[in-house]
Amino acid sequence: MSSITNNDFATASLKTIKFSALENKDVKEVDKLIEASRSEGFYYLDFEDSSAASLPLKKRELLKVMKRYFDQPREVKQEDATGRPTRGYVAKGTFTGNNIEQPNESFEHLAISTYELQSDLKGTLPRVFQEAGGLVGDYITTCQQVVTALLSCYTSALSLSGASELEQHHVHKNASETILALLSYPGQLTHQKHTDLGSLTILFSDQWGLQAVAPSSGEWEWIEPREDDAVINVGDALRFLSGKRLYSCVHRVVRGGRAKEEGHRYSIAYLLRPNDEAVFEDADGAAVTARDLAKVKYDTYSASHVEQARSTVLMGGMDRVLGVNV
Numbered sequence: 001m002s003s004i005t006n007n008d009f010a011t012a013s014l015k016t017i018k019f020s021a022l023e024n025k026d027v028k029e030v031d032k033l034i035e036a037s038r039s040e041g042f043y044y045l046d047f048e049d050s051s052a053a054s055l056p057l058k059k060r061e062l063l064k065v066m067k068r069y070f071d072q073p074r075e076v077k078q079e080d081a082t083g084r085p086t087r088g089y090v091a092k093g094t095f096t097g098n099n100i101e102q103p104n105e106s107f108e109h110l111a112i113s114t115y116e117l118q119s120d121l122k123g124t125l126p127r128v129f130q131e132a133g134g135l136v137g138d139y140i141t142t143c144q145q146v147v148t149a150l151l152s153c154y155t156s157a158l159s160l161s162g163a164s165e166l167e168q169h170h171v172h173k174n175a176s177e178t179i180l181a182l183l184s185y186p187g188q189l190t191h192q193k194h195t196d197l198g199s200l201t202i203l204f205s206d207q208w209g210l211q212a213v214a215p216s217s218g219e220w221e222w223i224e225p226r227e228d229d230a231v232i233n234v235g236d237a238l239r240f241l242s243g244k245r246l247y248s249c250v251h252r253v254v255r256g257g258r259a260k261e262e263g264h265r266y267s268i269a270y271l272l273r274p275n276d277e278a279v280f281e282d283a284d285g286a287a288v289t290a291r292d293l294a295k296v297k298y299d300t301y302s303a304s305h306v307e308q309a310r311s312t313v314l315m316g317g318m319d320r321v322l323g324v325n326v
């Protein structure tokens with residue numbers, strides 16, 4: 001990852017990949033996708049002229065509705081809580097914050113289970129989102145199209161066949177911990193360093209704050225927010241399913257430096273996870289199901305910094321791979 005210096009941290013120069021070219025199986029673009037996924041583990045996806053060209057527009061609509069949702073009093077949002085991190089409202093401070101001195105300063109989020117949304121629209125979607133008609137459903141369907149096309153590129157480029165074909169472990173109608181996560185960072189709230197536990201993340205935010213560790217230097221770098229391109233990153237499960245050929249990059253959200261003036265930050269993360277029963281080898285070489293990995297990872301998100309440092313789970317073993325202590 002080459003860098004341009006900017007304030008305190010450098011800004012990452014990630015590759016921008018054209019989704020329309022991937023849909024056409026353009027060999028050069030698929031090569032670029034694999035290259036980015038083997039090194040940075042992060043890239044921008046440009047949807048222009050593709051079947052998902054409407055996604056940035058839908059993102060803007062969704063951001064408006066999200067703001068209305070998170071503006072509600074805490075007690076109202078709390079009615080949507082289920083006690084599970086992948087179902088419903090999760091209050092700020094549930095996960096460990098980035099700052100070791102203020103571990104309770106982490107973000108709040110609303111997790112919409114894509115599996116449960118299929119059979120229980122009313123139970124899964126808070127009223128504010130129901131009033132927005134088909135917006136959430138359309139957004140998720142478009143994300144599903146995008147990840148299906150990406151998985152198909154990875155499957156063929158990595159010569160995965162038979163039971164290893166990635167699409168077989170990501171059947172959208174089957175049970176999984178896949179969620180549309182709507183994140184809210186009022187004040188100076190943060191998101192601790194981590195790798196994503198799932199396969200692929202489609203992330204949008206209009207505000208600075210996101211940083212990733214550059215594999216080439218082991219240093220934190222800002223990820224520039226872009227209005228129309230999504231930030232895509234590879235998660236632990238895809239790294240494991242690829243036989244550890246792909247990189248699941250360590251990232252976090254901080255509020256200092258060039259993010260200082262941003263105010264209340266919002267982000268939208270479609271977090272694709274494999275079907276619950278998918279089995280793969282984790283960072284320690286042990287066989288694990290996707291469902292169990294999700295449980296262990298979320299438990300670790302809420303642990304103390306000391307406990308987190310004792311296991312490979314929070315960073316998917318990537319700190320070891322990178323040889324860095326971030």
Ligand SMILES: O=C(O)CCC(=O)C(=O)O
Binds near residue numbers: 251252
């Ligand atoms: O809010 C962001 O920009 C990052 C969110 C994130 O890393 C996640 O949901 O896993």
Ligand SMILES: [Fe+2]
Binds near residue numbers: 195196
């Ligand atoms: Fe993440």
